[in-house]
Amino acid sequence: MSAIELHEFEEEEEELPAWSLPAEAVDRIRVPVTLPEQVTRDWAWGGSTGAGVRVCILDSGIELDHPLVGRVDHSVAVVRDEEGELQVVEDEEGDLCGHGTACAGVVRALAPDVELTSVRVLGAGYTGGGEIMLRGLGWAIEQGFQIVNMSLSTTRTKYVERLHELADHAYFRRVLLVASAHNMPVESFPWRFASVISVGSHEEADPLTFYYNPSPPVEFFGRGLDLDVAWLDGGTLRCTGNSFATPHIAAICALVLGKHPALTPFQLKSVLYQTASNAQGGAV
Amino acid sequence: MSDLEAAVAAGVLGADEAHRSLLQATVEVARAIFGAKAASVFLLDEEAEELVFEAVAGEGEGELIGMRFPAGNGIAGWVLTTRQPLVVDDLTADTRWSRTQAESTGYVPKSMMSVPLLVEERALGVLQVLDRPPESRVRLREIDMLGLFANQAAIALDLLQRARRAREALAGEGRLAPLARVAARLEEGERDAAFELLRAFERVLAESRD
Numbered sequence: 229m230s231a232i233e234l235h236e237f238e239e240e241e242e243e244l245p246a247w248s249l250p251a252e253a254v255d256r257i258r259v260p261v262t263l264p265e266q267v268t269r270d271w272a273w274g275g276s277t278g279a280g281v282r283v284c285i286l287d288s289g290i291e292l293d294h295p296l297v298g299r300v301d302h303s304v305a306v307v308r309d310e311e312g313e314l315q316v317v318e319d320e321e322g323d324l325c326g327h328g329t330a331c332a333g334v335v336r337a338l339a340p341d342v343e344l345t346s347v348r349v350l351g352a353g354y355t356g357g358g359e360i361m362l363r364g365l366g367w368a369i370e371q372g373f374q375i376v377n378m379s380l381s382t383t384r385t386k387y388v389e390r391l392h393e394l395a396d397h398a399y400f401r402r403v404l405l406v407a408s409a410h411n412m413p414v415e416s417f418p419w420r421f422a423s424v425i426s427v428g429s430h431e432e433a434d435p436l437t438f439y440y441n442p443s444p445p446v447e448f449f450g451r452g453l454d455l456d457v458a459w460l461d462g463g464t465l466r467c468t469g470n471s472f473a474t475p476h477i478a479a480i481c482a483l484v485l486g487k488h489p490a491l492t493p494f495q496l497k498s499v500l501y502q503t504a505s506n507a508q509g510g511a512v
Numbered sequence: 513m514s515d516l517e518a519a520v521a522a523g524v525l526g527a528d529e530a531h532r533s534l535l536q537a538t539v540e541v542a543r544a545i546f547g548a549k550a551a552s553v554f555l556l557d558e559e560a561e562e563l564v565f566e567a568v569a570g571e572g573e574g575e576l577i578g579m580r581f582p583a584g585n586g587i588a589g590w591v592l593t594t595r596q597p598l599v600v601d602d603l604t605a606d607t608r609w610s611r612t613q614a615e616s617t618g619y620v621p622k623s624m625m626s627v628p629l630l631v632e633e634r635a636l637g638v639l640q641v642l643d644r645p646p647e648s649r650v651r652l653r654e655i656d657m658l659g660l661f662a663n664q665a666a667i668a669l670d671l672l673q674r675a676r677r678a679r680e681a682l683a684g685e686g687r688l689a690p691l692a693r694v695a696a697r698l699e700e701g702e703r704d705a706a707f708e709l710l711r712a713f714e715r716v717l718a719e720s721r722d
Binding site for chain 2: 327383385414461465466469
């Protein structure tokens, strides 16, 4: 049986015409990586530490020098200037509520060598606002992070269209958005979009156990119950919720990209499915 | 929805009390199902940026209604702005929790489940369940159940607010007060005639706009 060929594009490759594939261009999309007949976890991320993968935590900031987070390569915040315009500025305040630090700690625990960047869009009083979230997400996509962890969502429909455009833009730019599903049966975004990886919680204790859900909108379930996560002042806090399941999946994606950096979001989602605990390749 | 429609929909008189009973029943059932020491519903007063006790079952029942807290901080503040439920098993370890605030209610809990009350795009308030039995570990199913109670409480709170707005519109200096006063003075037969007149007036207005 022949193995399935997987198309991976080189970064520096010349752009193809937008809507068609001329015969002479076919050679240009031959692929350097071939998926084995059975994608296993060992193939997907065996030996990977996430080195070389840039992960963005779009949240409340990350506490600097937290022992469970370690190095944070860059921290910015989205703030309103005196004219009321949103600006992305260097952030020296760290994390004022703990949520972003928790997410960063989960990613660091599973993918120890990723580069972490913090984009603060939630304030001290947890007030974020859709505009600030949109601006932060837009910035993260422009920066070309391979993975953006979004343990947040908005229920406001007036932001949906712009958010949807950004999510699609990210998908085509190979910026993988890993987004928390809402913990209640309500409509919120961006996790409901098909262009992101949406994450809910399961109840098991193994951080690498994750499930593919054939009945979306929630597509994957990660560890989200009774976690001791990094919190303020170098401490930890026991937490439950999809907010913490999401960075588990983000970290697993980082491990895969550490080993197979050219995977597109579409390909990566397929690999996730094939290595899920309820799929054949998920057997450890 | 116009104020008059809201007034009619809410049934106006007595609706306030009925909706308050529905809210009270919701917190009582939530408390019983979770075996908790207390359950309460807070209404968000957006103008004052405060949370107001609207219904309490268990500890503090009958004493706390109307008591206010700042809405921007603490666990309720987190829940309101993230619009996500939050379960904290050890409140003393959580920097978001304010002991002083808890002490002012006369009961200091050890653990808490909180969930936002969402109607469409609005967050109307927060439902909290305090001190479940120590041996009962939270499972995801319980959080789902909490979400269901929150839906019910949110609907009751929404109705209560509509009834209040309708009553305000119809009472005293409210915009619809003159109409209500006229309607109240009319005898039954005259009332039918008066409403027929109003409907005719409405048709004239509608036709003049066509």
